[in-house]
Amino acid sequence: MAHNDSLKYTVKSTYRKTEKVVHEMGFDLQSILSQYDKQNFSLYSEYINPQLVRVLRSIGFDKFYTHGRGAYLYDADGNEYLDFLSGFGVFALGRSHPAIKKALHEALDADLPSLIQLDAALLPGVAAKTLLEHCHEGMQRVFFTNSGAESVEAAIKFARAATQREKILYADHAFHGLTYGALSANGGQDFKTGFGPFLPGFTQVPFGDIKFVATELKKKDVAAVLLEPIQGKGVNMASLEYFSELSALCKEAGTLLIIDEVQTGLGRTGKLWAHEHYGLHPDIITVSKALSGGFMPVGAMICSKEISNSVYSSMDRAVVHSSTFKNNQLAMVAVLATLNTITEENLVENARLTGLAFEKALAPLVEKYELLQEVRGLGLMIGFEFGKPKSFALKTKFQLLEKARTGLFSQLIVGPLFTRHKILTQVAGDAMNVVKILPPLVVGQKEVDRFTEALDDVLSIAHKGNRLIFDFSSTLLKGTLKSKK
């Protein structure tokens, strides 16, 4: 037997054997799910992260979810939860969207030749072309990634390569991910403590204040300004003037403007890109969370030909920035199906209109409750800022909570919204009294009403200084203090 024939024979028979084993013994997901029924917390605690489990238990978020559909999650006891967290914005289309499921089934059945590596696959090209059709004209190239942080890492590297400068300016309260480049641009201490030193060349500037950034830009040595159009931590917004001045100053200084749309991108704010609200034409855009409809880890860094060519500047440098899984076919199919669904279901417009419905429904609560200082955001990215009340009785209670732990009050809103009303929301960041909602873009008036009534109820309890709230706070404190051991 010639050498090649024997090789062919081995490969073929191994494959046949595998197929037979799979067929006879069968991997059975259902039997795994029933074997480990409700053991999620013990397994997670033993093998992944016990502290997270302690936190979830202490705040009453220790449910065993069995499935999710649209804007709703279901637990093993048959309870239905309104998911206003949407996996931090990942499930913009709602959970288990049938169009993306169908596309992924089709892709699997087609045995697509994924990740050949020494190849230029078809679907990444189609996905890049389609994504660029949704961007401003200056955007001509896409680098696909596996996450938001990886997209930001790519943006930092490409900006340095394109400008041949080192400096990156980022904002206070910024969040761009937790890998070293992204973490070096984190505008808080919570995620940084214990992990230094960080990358050199990173300078923090106040978000929304043009003076400081202008002084830095005048030095003409800044590679890029890296900003979220609306900050995820705190749902902080800057003015139109700030962004337009910043954009002009960047151009003048030869500095690239990187707009991180990982959370805001693909319709969340009522426009496809949040930077459109500010009339910006960023040099680099990063996107991730919503990009695959929640099914595949995927992200993208989008830029001009010039920026891309500065990295891939010769055949020698054709793979100088890359990663093994970046163009995987299932992710690309999910990206294409997601972009198609966003257009077909008119989700951007729905986010805008439902955002306005929220604004209208929530405004009276700001009037009604002194603890609720402000509701802000755009479209379906909404923050609720709580603050020191004026009346004596409430002020004392609020101050006590703040003394125990800064930002504790917002946890006392998120807790009962979940335990009492089965609505999943989040505190918008550490040490701040801001609650954030990121509903799927498919929600409508029904969900607006349900949430508004629930928030009204929880705030009325808080205003009465009711035990429910303060019992919850002591459980929470006990739990979190214990988890520090």
Ligand SMILES: Cc1ncc(COP(=O)(O)O)c(C=O)c1O
């Ligand atoms: C604006 C922004 N950039 C980057 C990231 C990091 O994304 P990932 O968690 O996928 O790495 C996040 C995550 O929350 C984000 O909100």
